[in-house]
Amino acid sequence: MSFLERDKDGYVLSLTMNSPDTRNALTGDEQFEDFVEVCKEINDDKSVRAVVLTGAGSAFCAGGNVKDMRDRTGMFSGDPFDQAEAYRSGIQKIPRAINSLTVPIIAAVNGPAVGAGCDLATMCDIRIASETALFAESFVKLGLIPGDGGAWFLPRAVGVSNASYMSFTGEPIKADKALQMGLVSEVLAPEELMARATEIAQLIAKNPPHAVRLAKQLIKGSEKSTLDETLDKSASFQAVCHAEPDHQEAIAAFFEKRDGNYRAQ
Numbered sequence: 001m002s003f004l005e006r007d008k009d010g011y012v013l014s015l016t017m018n019s020p021d022t023r024n025a026l027t028g029d030e031q032f033e034d035f036v037e038v039c040k041e042i043n044d045d046k047s048v049r050a051v052v053l054t055g056a057g058s059a060f061c062a063g064g065n066v067k068d069m070r071d072r073t074g075m076f077s078g079d080p081f082d083q084a085e086a087y088r089s090g091i092q093k094i095p096r097a098i099n100s101l102t103v104p105i106i107a108a109v110n111g112p113a114v115g116a117g118c119d120l121a122t123m124c125d126i127r128i129a130s131e132t133a134l135f136a137e138s139f140v141k142l143g144l145i146p147g148d149g150g151a152w153f154l155p156r157a158v159g160v161s162n163a164s165y166m167s168f169t170g171e172p173i174k175a176d177k178a179l180q181m182g183l184v185s186e187v188l189a190p191e192e193l194m195a196r197a198t199e200i201a202q203l204i205a206k207n208p209p210h211a212v213r214l215a216k217q218l219i220k221g222s223e224k225s226t227l228d229e230t231l232d233k234s235a236s237f238q239a240v241c242h243a244e245p246d247h248q249e250a251i252a253a254f255f256e257k258r259d260g261n262y263r264a265q
Contacts, residue, residue, distance in 0.1 A: 003031040004038050005056075011049040011205035012198060013042060020057025026116050026148075027065040027074055032093045039097040049209050050201035051101070053124060054108040054194065060133065063115025064091075069142065087147050091116065095149035098123040099220070102213050104204050108197035109133040109184065114172075119150035121183075122157045125216065126200065128186040129175045130193045135183060136173065137166040156223060158183050208246035208262050 005016040015038060017024040019031075026032070042048050055061055068074045075086040098105065098120075107124035114136045121127050121135065137154060139146050146154070146167065155163040158181045166173060175187045188196050204212060214237045222230045241247055246262045253260035 003028075003034045006038065008048070009198075010202075011047060012052065012201040013048045013050075014052045014054070014194075014198070017053075017055045017061060020055075020059075022065065023057065023059035023062035023112070024055040024117070025062045025065045026091060026094070026120070027068055029090060032090050035094045036097045039101055043100065043102050046209070049103055049205035049212065051103060051105040052108055052194070052197045052201050053105055053120075054110050054197070057111070058132075059111040059117070060107075060109045060113040061117025061120050062112065063117045063138070066142070091148045094120065095123050095153070102216065103209075104201075104212065104216055106197050106200055108193050109135075110190065110193055112136070112172075114138055115146075116148045116150075118166075119146055119148050119153055122150065122153035125219075127157075127184045128188065128193065128197055128200070129178060129184040130190045131175050131187055132190055133175045133178070133184075133187075134172045135166070135178050136170065137163075138170040138172070140168060141170040206259060208244070208250050208260065210244050210246060211241055211250075214241065 001018070003017060003019060005018045007014040007016070019025065042051060065074070069076050075090050076083065078086070104125045105123075107121040107127040109121055109127060109129040111130065111132055112134050113121045114134075115138050118135045118137050137146065137150060139150075145151070151167070154166065157163075158166070162181045162183075165171075173181065173183065175184065178184045179187050186196065218230065218234060218237060221233060225233070246260070249262060250260050
């Protein structure tokens, strides 16, 4: 059985990390490869326009398996060179895979998101949380650093000061504080979380898919571009958008006060 359960409804794909017994911990090659495979599937399937990621059970994702760390087994075995390579060829596949997605991904954080689980949430474009969620960049508590990309994603999600606080103290942040920090966009009752995540995904999926994909590409690219570079790319992308048949369909739908009927891209 796959770690990531797939459930497609129209243009929206829901992914559920399905290992509640381990609180959806991320420690095995099969899990890492599942993220790589599903992201490739998404990019190859033009009928997918938005993705929701959540966890089964009471946790979103508990991060790494501390028992394996204690026993120095699996990805935590070997000498420092072995371990560095285990990170590069193992868990670091996840941020690369998610960052390669061409469609938006929404994290529906249903419970604790700890360590690599916290970083996993920050890899997503949009984050909403249950009132029972908490976030902990807890590596320092175990004498570790964010080895899976958190040092890159977290400051972009909450700013350097907040990211530094979370990384240097390792203290958990409850959902209301996460909302205040901008780590999540909304906090909801547990029973409302998935319905709202799906609603957001459907709002995205209703739009012309080429415009959503190009908008995501612009936002991601702006993280390492100057203003002039972003403006230049925006002009080129906008010219492409004006030439797209779906642009004319969107204008017609606007004036006719109806939903657009957009083609697969």
